[in-house]
Amino acid sequence: MEIQFPVLQVVNKDGKLVDESYKNEITEDLVRTFYRQLVCMRTLDRKAKNLQRQGRLGTYPPFEGQEAAQVGSALALDEDDWMFPTYRDHAASITFGKSYSILSSWNGRVEGNLPxxxxxxxxxxxxxxxxxxxxxxxxxxxxFKGSKQAAIAYFGDGATSEGDFHEGLNFASVYQAPVVFFNQNNGYAISLPISKQMNSKTIAQKSIAYEITGVRLDGNDIFVVYFETKKALERARNGEGPTLIEAITWRYGAHTTADDPTKYRDQKESEKRRENDPISRLESFMKRNGYWDDAWIQKVHDEAIEEIEAAVRAMETMPPPDVNDIYDYIFETPTWTIREQKEQYMKHLRGEE
Ligand SMILES: Cc1ncc(C[n+]2csc(CCOP(=O)(O)OP(=O)(O)O)c2C)c(N)n1
Structure with a gap:
């Protein structure tokens, strides 16, 4: 069966505008916002990996390569919308307003999880x-409340094999809920390639089963990500139901800092994928279209480093965590099992056991 979901693109990998219909919507302000945020997020991700290697951060799931998918979609949201990210979506969360405190969640700090x-x-x-x-x-x-809020949920290709994926989409379809399901198809679920994950040709085509809009796009083209997510959110707010977006991208690095991708993936492939790099593509677009300004670019990179270094200093000077945190944020009213575990652990810490 041949089901076609063309891969949408606004700017191709050489930085050329291939969909002229967006010409008037692309402003200097938008281009600069994209660039600043992409650079900041890549700087953060590389720093986090280094911190983990130095023993200053726990296990960390890097997102380098996926920045355009996350930043572009998060910028499309309205202030009052809902965001449901995964462990890999820090670029989306931070772009939407989360602070860099999110890093501290990888040091077991509850502070990193607070909205x-x-x-x-x-x-x-x-x-x-x-x-x-x-x-x-x-x-x-x-x-039901009659508000204009919409929700966005991020997930990977592996997540589409879970029951929760289907339950989420089915309910959203039945109730025409204002939600965008934003899939980052980065080709792998840990070591499992997508060809072994599913027999369908695309993730977007799974929208057909639920009678919802499906969109397949180049997830390394921040322009198409931004414009298509905006359209999906607009449809959601207008009562036109949910959308499933498949953003095709690639993670350059490991699934998390705890695995070695050379064991399951040809790293030459990852090097080759850098030809589609989201930041290089935006840079080529800026050069082609008169948005390039050496001094401004330098400033963006300098400021990104300063911002991330300040965030790391803030994380590393946090007062020690409260040991009660391990138990106190699971249920509003702890179950007896949790109360018992906590008592035992406190005894152990007091040297009574
Ligand atoms: C319900 C459940 N099963 C298994 C795992 C272990 N696990 C962690 S990440 C992962 C792969 C997820 O892959 P994907 O959805 O493609 O997202 P990606 O990590 O590529 O962003 C698995 C199986 C888990 N966290 N939760």
């Missing part, structure tokens, strides 16, 4: 796909 005041950003979801039904629920609630 900033007034923002509806859920903590990074680690159990795969569980955030999808939650996003559908938040969107349904927004609709």
């Amino acid at each position: 900033p005041e007034g923002k509806k950003i859920l903590p990074p979801s680690v159990p795969i796909a569980t955030q999808l039904p939650l996003a559908t629920g938040a969107a349904m609630a927004a609709k």
